[in-house]
Amino acid sequence: NAGVTQTPKFQVLKTGQSMTLQCAQDMNHEYMSWYRQDPGMGLRLIHYSVGAGITDQGEVPNGYNVSRSTTEDFPLRLLSAAPSQTSVYFCASSYVGISYEQYFGPGTRLTVT
């Protein structure tokens, strides 16, 4: 019963490098989302998806790309890492509907030097 899994747990990048944060869920949830958490700012939505082939921007989408080719996977791509992207990244999933809580992955701590 894996729930929401994220890899890697920790990552250090140099400015300008690109990378993909992986997220997978095994609960057949239609809705998946990515958040970043910075001190004093709560969790801010980067991108979300309501199903395979459907994605949309959240509050802070610049510098990030997503795609959703399957129900299970929702990778987050950093195109050209910047120090401002140093953060903890959470992936979450849920059923579509305002009464459903989101299940969160364990997070990825990313440092950009």
Added chain:
Amino acid sequence: AQKITQTQPGMFVQEKEAVTLDCTYDTSDQSYGLFWYKQPSSGEMIFLIYQGSYDEQNATEGRYSLNFQKARKSANLVISASQLGDSAMYFCAMREVGPAGTASKLTFGTGTRLQVTL
């Protein structure tokens, strides 16, 4: 404008006492959901309690209850009989109906750090 406002950056409570964490929200939708999550120092996000905008009764889950005052747009979390393990960050969040009636974004407040003391 902030959709979710948590005005208490930090709170202290003695063990076995009750504590209220404040949350106000802003929406023009009639249908929405309100959530509280706990984040211990280990970092994971733990769902605590949910309140629907049409629910007439306040939600309760064990020692957690949600004091929902719709007209004032507030959704305060009450933790009764605090325990040392309740020390954590607590986030209030709101989920609104998106385009075509699908659930859209879950918006978080900035959180309240609760410290339970002996």
